[in-house]
Amino acid sequence: LLNLEFSFTLDPKQIQNRKSTLWRYREAIPIIDDANIVSLDEGHTPLLALRFHEHLVHIKQDYLFPTNSFKDRGATVLISKAKELGITSVVEDSSGNAGSAIATYAALAGIGCRIFVPENTSAEKTVLIQSAGARLEKIPGTREDTAAAALRAAQSTYYASHTWNPYFFHGTKTFAYEIAEQMGWQSPDVLILPAGNGTLVIGSYIGFSEMVRLGIIERIPKIIVIQTEAVAPLYRTFHDGSSEIDPVISQPTIAEGIAIAQPVRGKEILRIVRQTEGTVLTVSEDEIRQALTSMSNLGFMIEPTSAAAIAGIELYTASSDRQEKIVSLFTGHGLKTTILHRL
Amino acid sequence: LLNLEFSFTLDPKQIQNRKSTLWRYREAIPIIDDANIVSLDEGHTPLLALRFHEHLVHIKQDYLFPTNSFKDRGATVLISKAKELGITSVVEDSSGNAGSAIATYAALAGIGCRIFVPENTSAEKTVLIQSAGARLEKIPGTREDTAAAALRAAQSTYYASHTWNPYFFHGTKTFAYEIAEQMGWQSPDVLILPAGNGTLVIGSYIGFSEMVRLGIIERIPKIIVIQTEAVAPLYRTFHDGSSEIDPVISQPTIAEGIAIAQPVRGKEILRIVRQTEGTVLTVSEDEIRQALTSMSNLGFMIEPTSAAAIAGIELYTASSDRQEKIVSLFTGHGLKTTILHRL
Numbered sequence A, B: 001l002l003n004l005e006f007s008f009t010l011d012p013k014q015i016q017n018r019k020s021t022l023w024r025y026r027e028a029i030p031i032i033d034d035a036n037i038v039s040l041d042e043g044h045t046p047l048l049a050l051r052f053h054e055h056l057v058h059i060k061q062d063y064l065f066p067t068n069s070f071k072d073r074g075a076t077v078l079i080s081k082a083k084e085l086g087i088t089s090v091v092e093d094s095s096g097n098a099g100s101a102i103a104t105y106a107a108l109a110g111i112g113c114r115i116f117v118p119e120n121t122s123a124e125k126t127v128l129i130q131s132a133g134a135r136l137e138k139i140p141g142t143r144e145d146t147a148a149a150a151l152r153a154a155q156s157t158y159y160a161s162h163t164w165n166p167y168f169f170h171g172t173k174t175f176a177y178e179i180a181e182q183m184g185w186q187s188p189d190v191l192i193l194p195a196g197n198g199t200l201v202i203g204s205y206i207g208f209s210e211m212v213r214l215g216i217i218e219r220i221p222k223i224i225v226i227q228t229e230a231v232a233p234l235y236r237t238f239h240d241g242s243s244e245i246d247p248v249i250s251q252p253t254i255a256e257g258i259a260i261a262q263p264v265r266g267k268e269i270l271r272i273v274r275q276t277e278g279t280v281l282t283v284s285e286d287e288i289r290q291a292l293t294s295m296s297n298l299g300f301m302i303e304p305t306s307a308a309a310i311a312g313i314e315l316y317t318a319s320s321d322r323q324e325k326i327v328s329l330f331t332g333h334g335l336k337t338t339i340l341h342r343l
Helices: A020-030 A072-083 A097-110 A127-131 A143-153 A166-172 A174-181 A199-211 A234-241 A266-275 A285-298 A303-316 A334-342 B023-030 B071-084 B099-110 B126-129 B143-153 B166-172 B174-182 B199-213 B235-239 B266-275 B285-298 B304-318 B334-342
Strands: A047-052 A057-059 A089-093 A111-120 A135-139 A190-194 A223-226 A279-283 A326-329 B047-052 B053-058 B089-093 B112-118 B135-140 B188-194 B222-228 B279-283 B327-328
Touching: A020 A072, A020 A174, A047 A174, A047 A303, A057 A174, A057 A303, A072 A097, A072 A166, A072 A199, A089 A097, A089 A143, A097 A111, A097 A127, A097 B285, A111 A143, A111 B188, A127 B334, A135 A143, A166 A174, A166 A199, A174 A199, A190 A199, A190 A303, A199 A223, A199 A266, A223 A234, A223 A266, A223 A303, A223 B199, A234 A266, A234 A279, A234 A326, A279 A285, A279 A303, A285 B099, A303 A326, A334 B126, A334 B334, B023 B071, B023 B174, B047 B304, B053 B174, B053 B304, B071 B135, B071 B166, B071 B199, B089 B099, B089 B143, B099 B112, B099 B126, B099 B327, B112 B143, B126 B235, B166 B174, B166 B199, B188 B199, B188 B279, B188 B304, B199 B222, B199 B266, B222 B266, B222 B304, B235 B266, B235 B279, B235 B304, B266 B279, B266 B304, B279 B304, B304 B327
Parallel strands: A057 A326, A089 A111, A111 A135, A190 A223, A190 A326, A223 A279, B053 B327, B089 B112, B112 B135, B188 B222, B188 B327, B222 B279
Antiparallel strands: A047 A057, B047 B053
């Protein structure tokens, strides 16, 4: 597992008249030459206030991306880097949001793309991947077998992975920059984030850490991680206090975006949670469904994975009487998962 | 058919530091009290340049709305007005983008909503409408029977219509304001717009006319209307030179968003096309499918109706050697029509 280290300066005053995309934090994004940027002018999503148990929680509308999820943040930067490196073909393993995002930006860049998915993945899930012209590699067996097949392919092809490739996180971190700017260059007190592979947790931490280092903000928010009870290795390990991620057996869940039994960067995620004095909470399938319905009733059609975070907000705010600035997000649009909605 | 007349002033300099949503043109939007605004911070979508036959065409990314289509422009303003009027229940007839948008903003406002659709409408089309909790009224017979049923219901309930209700157009017109601002407060030379009921044509015309009147821009762009050969009443009437809309028999088309045999505001649309020295073009089903594929290959998953406009751009730019600033749009996301994509 590799992380990036590089230094840069960033002056909020110089940013304010730039286009409202995530590339307005240009100095923070490790692409050398502007000519390599592969962008759809994505990002800088709205930050809307919703009420939960007398708390106002600000929700980033990260379903408003070209492929309808926050994963475009990582994809635009990772694929720009691939272009900068002269890469002509990439592989990735994800049948969901990350696969759709990588396939789309690869298409935009004219870079070949193969997406590895478990053999039993439904055609509905991969419609964006196929629309973008990526090749689907269907792998028999478990999700872990698919990951292993992608890793083997990655020995000879660039691995555009949302978990392994550090450039992905340096796109995802723009989530933190946008929140800080939208709050008047301040940190929230609490971030409530759904986590499976934890790309949002790690990306947010990188972004807020950089802004503290640059003297733009004062502190990193407390990070509260939400998992589904059905697949909760981070929850179990965090509360056990163990240093290695406890293996778990996955139970069925509608929050498939966070149904990760063995998160590759699990230790890194838990180190971040501990360092920011956050915690890991779990929500039940019933609570996720209720959150999905309550958001639908307000007019927000979100994916079930996103509803897990909303259920987490319900849980956290119900038992808190602190006056805190809380931020969370809608991770993806519900149109991606209409089959689940119809169940 | 009613239109609105009201006067206001708008100073581009005062706008530039406002939030990047369509409500930044606040003075132009006929809502009296800010407290009545029902908004998801929508709009101010990116304007991306794509190449067609040696012409750079700027495409507004209007699939990046909460309900994944430009119809949210009209819905946020119309439902805000309904709230301002103290309306508690609305009706609308549209199984597509307009129905999804009205249902969503009504839910957000806590306003009851019934959406009239033809009995044979597939469940896939209405998933956003149902997710938002609107009641579906399934009407036997043709699309015209559904419209007639909605009109009857509208005798006792507020008609949140994207064709009849003038407030809808005063939301859609923000499309014009955004284009002008994104081009440095200048008009494009040509707008290429798909049209069935023509809400974009009328909305754009209102917006550009207002800006000319305010002295912000110099002229209204030439408006080129694109219809599918399968349902082309505007095309036929325009080239006949007749003053009444010629009735047509609809043929099957994948561009269902513009499959309108008798556009309610047809005469108004043609008056605009003639006044701006534009024209009406048609594209074939094959050309629409090709445009859908060429956009997919670039990473843009758009709805087939939107591909009709792209096919229109292909047609227009292939035969033009003028140096013109051309603007068009992606009307809606392809995830709304995945069944058509799979065919």
